[in-house]
Amino acid sequence: MVDKSPKSPDFPTDVAAETQGESLADVLSEVEDIGTSMAPSQLPLLAAGGLVKSFGGIRAVDNVSIEVAKGSITGLIGPNGAGKTTLFNLLSNFIHPDKGRVLFDGEPIQNLQPHQIAQRGMVRTFQVARALSRLSVMENMLLAVQKQTGENFWNTWFRGKQIRAEERQQKERAMTILESIGLAHMANEYAGALSGGQRKLLEMGRALMANPQLILLDEPAAGVNPTLINQICDRILTWNREGITFLIIEHNMDVIMSLCDRVWVLAEGRNLAAGTPAEIQTNSQVLEAYLGQ
Amino acid sequence: MVSYLVSLVIFTAIYAIFSLGLNLQWGFTGLINFGHVAFMTVGAYATVLPSNGGVPLVLAALIGGGLAAFLGLLIGFSTLRLREDYLAIVTIGVSEVIRLIALNEEWLTRGAFGIQRFPLPLENFRPTLFSRYVMIGILTAIAIPAFWQLWKWAKRRLQKVGTLLDAGLILTAVCAALTLWLYGVCAIALYNFSDNPSRNGLMLVSLIVLALVFWRLEWLVQSPWGRILKAIREDEEVAKALGKNVFWYKLQSLMLGGFIAGIAGALFAWQLSTVYPDNFLPLLTFNAWTIVVLGGAGNNVGTILGSVIFWAYLTITRYLPDLLKVIHGVIPVVPPTVDDARLGAFRIMLIGLILIVLMMARPQGILGKKEELTLGR
Ligand SMILES: Nc1ncnc2c1ncn2[C@@H]1O[C@H](COP(=O)(O)OP(=O)(O)O)[C@@H](O)[C@H]1O
Ligand SMILES: [Mg+2]
Numbered sequence: 036m037v038d039k040s041p042k043s044p045d046f047p048t049d050v051a052a053e054t055q056g057e058s059l060a061d062v063l064s065e066v067e068d069i070g071t072s073m074a075p076s077q078l079p080l081l082a083a084g085g086l087v088k089s090f091g092g093i094r095a096v097d098n099v100s101i102e103v104a105k106g107s108i109t110g111l112i113g114p115n116g117a118g119k120t121t122l123f124n125l126l127s128n129f130i131h132p133d134k135g136r137v138l139f140d141g142e143p144i145q146n147l148q149p150h151q152i153a154q155r156g157m158v159r160t161f162q163v164a165r166a167l168s169r170l171s172v173m174e175n176m177l178l179a180v181q182k183q184t185g186e187n188f189w190n191t192w193f194r195g196k197q198i199r200a201e202e203r204q205q206k207e208r209a210m211t212i213l214e215s216i217g218l219a220h221m222a223n224e225y226a227g228a229l230s231g232g233q234r235k236l237l238e239m240g241r242a243l244m245a246n247p248q249l250i251l252l253d254e255p256a257a258g259v260n261p262t263l264i265n266q267i268c269d270r271i272l273t274w275n276r277e278g279i280t281f282l283i284i285e286h287n288m289d290v291i292m293s294l295c296d297r298v299w300v301l302a303e304g305r306n307l308a309a310g311t312p313a314e315i316q317t318n319s320q321v322l323e324a325y326l327g328q
Numbered sequence: 329m330v331s332y333l334v335s336l337v338i339f340t341a342i343y344a345i346f347s348l349g350l351n352l353q354w355g356f357t358g359l360i361n362f363g364h365v366a367f368m369t370v371g372a373y374a375t376v377l378p379s380n381g382g383v384p385l386v387l388a389a390l391i392g393g394g395l396a397a398f399l400g401l402l403i404g405f406s407t408l409r410l411r412e413d414y415l416a417i418v419t420i421g422v423s424e425v426i427r428l429i430a431l432n433e434e435w436l437t438r439g440a441f442g443i444q445r446f447p448l449p450l451e452n453f454r455p456t457l458f459s460r461y462v463m464i465g466i467l468t469a470i471a472i473p474a475f476w477q478l479w480k481w482a483k484r485r486l487q488k489v490g491t492l493l494d495a496g497l498i499l500t501a502v503c504a505a506l507t508l509w510l511y512g513v514c515a516i517a518l519y520n521f522s523d524n525p526s527r528n529g530l531m532l533v534s535l536i537v538l539a540l541v542f543w544r545l546e547w548l549v550q551s552p553w554g555r556i557l558k559a560i561r562e563d564e565e566v567a568k569a570l571g572k573n574v575f576w577y578k579l580q581s582l583m584l585g586g587f588i589a590g591i592a593g594a595l596f597a598w599q600l601s602t603v604y605p606d607n608f609l610p611l612l613t614f615n616a617w618t619i620v621v622l623g624g625a626g627n628n629v630g631t632i633l634g635s636v637i638f639w640a641y642l643t644i645t646r647y648l649p650d651l652l653k654v655i656h657g658v659i660p661v662v663p664p665t666v667d668d669a670r671l672g673a674f675r676i677m678l679i680g681l682i683l684i685v686l687m688m689a690r691p692q693g694i695l696g697k698k699e700e701l702t703l704g705r
Contacts, residue, residue: 153570
């Protein structure tokens with residue numbers, strides 16, 4: 036494939052060169068370029084600016100900015116192939132961006148390893164749910180708990196009692212979450228025995244077990260039956276009220292419209308629009324992008 | 329007869345320990361290690377050489393295990409960040425390099441000439457009657473949990489199938505009878521300890537080490553630490569997304585598996601009582617894989633059972649010439665004798681055949697869980 040535009044002309048500055056010395060203001064100014072109105076006192080939990088990622092000649096993500104306000108449920112929509120999943124990969128550093136910056140909780144994270152980002156409180160899920168097949172559903176849940184005493188090799192030798200106590204406590208917590216997503220009866224089954232929809236639910240519950248500040252959900256409602264979708268939406272709202280911020284990719288517009296405080300639209304790897312769900316619904320550019328498919 | 333059986337018990341225990349190391353790496357973590365024998369080689373030489381210099385045997389064995397773990401660290405650091413097939417390739421290479429070093433660095437290892445004399449554990453121990461009873465007590469303490477486990481299985485199995493005529497139950501009964509018999513043999517050997525102190529002592533030491541390694545591994549793989557290893561085996565991206573340092577845990581698994589194989593190497597050296605580079609051919613890695621696959625990857629009991637079956641097989645096929653004579657008596661077409669080289673090849677061929685049949689009938693291994701095979705990714 037041929038690289039159409041090695042350096043797209045509307046790309047503002049060579050941000051990669053100054054990734055080390057960036058400030059929050061830099062990122063925010065870029066974010067603001069595309070029409071965000073944000074009180075300067077309230078810093079976003081996640082802010083990314085100027086993200087670029089090419090695969091061969093294709094710019095899957097081309098100078099994209101996004102921000103997620105603390106405590107919000109933020110939506111991310113766009114036609115298939117718009118680069119949404121790739122953007123998640125860049126935010127969580129599963130794929131390293133060619134250019135751009137990501138600030139989480141006011142700190143640059145684009146040089147951290149994926150697991151370090153998760154440890155800081157940003158947990159992502161996958162579009163195609165990834166259950167750990169030969170672990171039980173309960174083990175899947177317990178794995179996600181952060182800073183477990185028993186994760187340290189030497190602690191398994193000398194702190195058996197504490198480890199058992201933690202496990203008991205976390206099992207109870209996992210059970211409450213499993214009940215809320217309707218998987219409690221499957222707790223001791225292999226996760227590989229779950230259906231596609233159940234795996235999506237498990238992934239969400241697992242992310243929650245990590246007790247993160249921000250959860251990135253990639254199409255949580257895909258393949259889940261309609262009655263369950265309502266239940267998932269309820270859950271997300273409850274968890275959100277308990278203080279967890281969400282960034283959600285979703286094709287189901289009902290889900291987006293009923294949950295989100297703010298929606299970002301991508302098309303062909305670029306920012307297309309951002310606004311409240313009502314604004315997005317009536318935005319002619321957005322309609323065009325979806326209909327023009 | 330007793331001393332022959334004692335020797336068999338020692339080999340079985342050593343191979344079980346050796347394979348438990350591989351089972352941790354492959355069965356639980358999914359690391360493809362095709363050079364497991366390298367850890368054993370390092371463990372053997374690094375135990376024997378210091379002990380010849382006067383280092384106490386326990387310390388020497390720990391040095392052996394420690395250096396084997398260090399080898400795991402080196403291999404891990406150079407390959408674990410790369411794609412996973414690199415580990416497989418590098419481990420093959422490293423095991424050959426280690427053997428060639430043992431062969432050529434004569435100033436250290438005496439090369440092909442080998443190291444013939446070195447201290448053996450308990451070789452000068454002349455126990456009183458009381459000490460012998462204590463040793464039999466230790467043996468009993470190891471045997472009781474094994475019987476308890478068999479009993480629990482039998483009970484559960486009986487509840488499930490509701491009849492005594494069940495393959496699993498019969499197998500359990502055979503295992504129990506065999507264990508009881510071997511327990512008796514070992515107890516007699518310990519009672520007559522002074523007949524062959526180094527051999528009988530090594531039998532007890534090997535069984536104690538096997539019991540310790542097994543007991544610790546079982547707790548480890550059920551702990552949150554082990555859960556991370558299993559998660560890495562299933563899908564390391566998920567482990568990363570949940571904040572686990574995948575590289576670090578793979579490294580730990582490689583090192584601990586290496587340490588265990590290193591300790592097995594120390595026992596192996598003591599059992600052979602001479603150390604040649606040719607004791608550490610790649611065939612040993614193959615044997616460990618056979619044992620792990622036979623018993624069911626990711627199952628520590630299965631690995632021990634695999635080692636028992638492996639050695640039972642080797643022992644039984646030793647009597648193939650006798651068997652052949654009997655068959656010749658009945659079916660004259662079959663030749664009465666075969667030369668050793670052919671017989672050796674035949675034994676290896678037969679084990680390959682058994683593996684193929686097993687993989688077709690029971691691909692999860694003898695103790696592996698059938699449900700695991702049908703799980704979607
Ligand atoms: N690993 C990859 N290698 C090559 N191309 C990729 C890769 N990941 C994504 N792409 C391409 O990037 C574009 C955006 O994909 P994606 O982010 O999955 O879109 P979305 O999630 O919005 O549907 C698509 O054209 C896709 O083919
Ligand atoms: Mg996608």
